[in-house]
Amino acid sequence: MFPVTNLLLSFFVLNAFLVFAQEIKIGKEKPNIVLIYVDDLGYGDIGVNGAIGVKTPNIDKLAIKGINFTDAHATAATCTPSRYSLLTGQYAFRNKAHIINGDAPLIIDTEMRTLPDMLKDAGYTTGVVGKWHLGLGNGKANWNGTVSPGPKEVGFDYSFLIPATGDRVPTVYLENQKVVGLDLNDSIAVSYTTRLDGYPIGTEHPELLKQHTDGQHLGSITNGISRIGYMKGGKSALWIDEEIPFVLTKKANSFVDINKKNPFFLFFSLHDIHQPRIANIKFVEASIMGPRGDVIAQMDWCVGQIIEKLEKLNLVNNTMIIFTSDNGPILDDGYLDYARELVGEHKPGGVYRGSKYSIYEAGTRMPTIISWPKAIRPGTSHALLSQVDLYASLAKLVGQKLKKEDAVDSEEHLKAWLGKKTKGREILLEEAYAFGLRMNDFKYIMPKKSNKIPPWITRKFVDPGFSIEPQLFNLKTDPSESKNIASEHPDMVNKMQRLLNNILEPNESK
Template sequence: MSPYEKKLSRRAFGGAVGATATATAAAAALGVPGATAAEAAAPAERPFRADTRSRSRRPNILFILGDDLGWADLSSYGSPHIKTPNLDRLARQGVRFTDAYAGSATCSPTRFSLYTGRFPGRTEGGLAEPIADRSAGLDPNHPTLASLLRDAGYATALIGKWHCGYLPDHSPTKSGWDEFFGNFGGALEYYSKLGLGGEYDLYEGDVREGDAEYKDLRYYTRILTERAGDYVRRDHGGKPWLLNLNFTTPHWPWIADGDEEESAEIVRRVKAGEKGALRHQDGGSVEKYTEMVQDLDRSVGKVLRALQQSGQEQDTLVFFASDNGGERFSYNWPLSGNKSSLKEGGIRVPTLVRWPARLRGGQVSHEPVFSPDWTATLLEVGGARPHPAYPLDGASLAGYLLRGEELAERELFWRVRGERALRRGDWKYYRGKGGKDQLFDLGADRREQADRAADEPKLLGELKAAWERTDKGLLPYPAA
């Protein structure tokens, strides 16, 4: 634990909550009475006082995703060789989660879980792991974080990677975002913007930039950073705003800013019809990966400076996480497993939350949380209600973060083809592709090396049955 961090018990969150009454639904959800005498006499349980400067208003929401960033790839999470001062500063200014998870082990299903607040297996598009063709996508009729917040009065935008379906049937602007600038596919070459099929994949709304005279062939991370800075500085007519900023960094191909010769070689291979050229199996290195993560850190820093310069920093909730675990150059120690696996290294992700008007900084949470929880949380703080026909699978963390409420013990569920996992408290039930049911005590064994199944057969049976109950309510995978 870093020296500036304070370990939090379940009731120790010192959320800064405004005491002023307001007529809005959002403030009603967030406002609580002042601290009681008993609370004031228990500093160990409530180490931070309420921030009297906080205002009862709905926050802007800046939701930043890295792509294939491993759990320990930030220096604030223990990386010995990657330096991330801007994200470390964000951690000091807010809350760092040690046991936060993605909704799945790959790009598309995690994004489905975040945008819908539901398990990926609730929808046909979420069954693709990840989406690799044009036959699947997020149903435009399904309510999303963006559509629900937009209906509650938010301006909404998505900048960067979408990966939830392709035109003409699927796009961010069909699913609740007022604006979109970015790529539809799962990966693209950082300079040429060529996607997995060799197509030019940079769009302004639903119009491909390559169809016009103008193309932006600069390094992609630079472009997204610039666009995001412009968005947060813009006058939104008095509306609060939601910006989903989805970087592709540090996803393959492993090309840093300035690697134009490597880019040209990959482009040559893509245009020659070489399938898999973007996967860069014959390229990359720990050093190149480090460059890319540090570039992501600088880019986040630039966007946060733009936010500060705009005068909106206090009233903006900033969230940073990865969409799943890291790939082969990632640093995940002490976790085992990588992207695509339901071992901890495939789904546990770095997660930071800052809201100066409401949350005291320097806090650390060890509570298990996952992507659908953030959907529920942001809807609550934004004064929006879930659609009754599409119940959420996540639980709002607003009471925990902002009112010091205890989180009830619950079960986090994951499913991918050939693997299953469920976490209850410190216990994790896991079955890999070998078909063996295993049980791990993550409190004592984060690396998942000590299988306790034989020692705790009753508990194993309970968790297995809990997983199977949830699975019965999901769509089956189509035949492979």
């Protein structure tokens, strides 16, 4: 007979194995789904992927208990297109989606069935908390009433939003599409074309600024930050940048609390680590990289708060947490916070070349972790995956059939997302200000008509990957895309261009 201690040990090992390896019934599972979407976080910006100078203990813990993906991608190297593709299952170029102003109309067709629509059909309560940046209203938003259409019209039961980004007006929160704390006697007006004499202007009052900035961000000043665009009114509703992570996390946890008894989908869309990077005093000097590193630590705290809430409610075992980012890292995106000077040995994109705005790998290769203790064994996955596929994959999980017009670019790779299969996509599209295609270890970048780089990109110290010649790289031997081998493999170049044409111009390619 085994000693009692051995029996107990065997019991605990078996119990742990059952927790992590329980077979799930595809099509009948209804785990809570929390999608944590970080802004401008690079592949190398988290501890488990090699971060230097900042610690991310909560994210690292999530990775240890879940799957850390090494080759998972946002669909685009900028925020609005990535968010559009994530929620619609459609490539952004099909709708000419690009970075939009804070007064832009909603860019998602309300007739489209979205990811939250699909989950609602499966019995989920859906909520979005945080950065939106997908447009609101029909072209001239009524900031002093209900702003519609918005999240509700595309499938979200609840919303608490930053309308665009922290560097754009209006600098107010919207809850269920109404400005929070607004005094109607001080009505809000917003313009991106005409100056409004409401708040001081960055070009005229640099002495009021917490951070100096480039010419693009020299519009209205609120809370000591000069933004893109002009705003007047709404003084009682203005946010305080240093409080944003606390406000958003409290709202996200409240949504979990209210909906804990039934399946819920929470799209927790953090503002960090987008500029302006204004860390709360709690996180100032939490890193050795200045404000950019400090807000990485701040973002990690937000992740920890969500996990802690799920644990307290005994929900963590049956909650799928998806942690990822909308596009690659950027050190200088307009505000002077010395990120380039203080980066040290840290590599925001890891070993990969590129950044936000770039077609090279770091532009779309995202830190991506999925944890679901009930169904996922911890590990690392090298499967090639795209965020556009989350729509079809989650539909498979919850038993929702997609119509032909639903999520037209989304492929179902549920087993790969759950770590039960090592292979994902055969080919994967990458969008920036150029187009790239991944196929196995090969990366192809389609030539542009001109390799001239716009001045606004040059000022951000970014290499967007523009070339009038085709570019081909073998990422297995050259992950930093340093040697163009297109001339050595003309057949591969032609094949990958044909595959890319089938995506970009399907009718013409047939």
